[in-house]
Amino acid sequence: MSDKDNDDDKDLTSPQDGGDPPAPDEADSHNPVSPADMAEIARVMVKNAKTGDFKAAEIARRLWRARRLRLGLDLPAVREAADVATAQQVVVAALGADRLTPREALDVSTILEYRRRAIESSNDDTRLQELERLAALLAATRPKGPGGKR
Numbered sequence: 001m002s003d004k005d006n007d008d009d010k011d012l013t014s015p016q017d018g019g020d021p022p023a024p025d026e027a028d029s030h031n032p033v034s035p036a037d038m039a040e041i042a043r044v045m046v047k048n049a050k051t052g053d054f055k056a057a058e059i060a061r062r063l064w065r066a067r068r069l070r071l072g073l074d075l076p077a078v079r080e081a082a083d084v085a086t087a088q089q090v091v092v093a094a095l096g097a098d099r100l101t102p103r104e105a106l107d108v109s110t111i112l113e114y115r116r117r118a119i120e121s122s123n124d125d126t127r128l129q130e131l132e133r134l135a136a137l138l139a140a141t142r143p144k145g146p147g148g149k150r
Contacts, residue, residue: 042063073090073091075108078115081120084116088112091108091109
């Protein structure tokens with residue numbers, strides 16, 4: 001086996017640390033894989049995909065699709081229920097234009113639905129407070145019946 005073959009099949013761990021993967025750049029107990037590790041994994045997957053490895057090609061495709069951190073949607077401010085419908089139209093249009101994946105559209109739509117529920121709850125609370133205020137006002141202005149009872 002030549003040195004070139006040896007480099008191609010190189011393990012992603014270094015021998016000086018006993019074969020364990022290198023420590024992440026930033027300590028993160030939830031994600032022990034560093035950005036440098038992910039970059040190396042991506043390079044290996046792309047290299048293998050180019051040689052016809054379909055599993056590597058699928059992993060490379062998923063890594064490529066997940067590379068975006070921001071969706072770049074220009075959503076309107078959502079202050080009332082009608083704004084939710086307008087924002088949903090933007091999401092559906094972006095999905096139709098293939099600027100969003102179905103998963104991304106679902107995620108944004110879910111966030112918009114939670115916003116709609118919060119608006120609805122706030123509106124319900126405002127209406128309830130107004131009804132309670134009117135009920136108290138009505139009770140205070142109701143004439144007393146015989147014997148001082150209302």
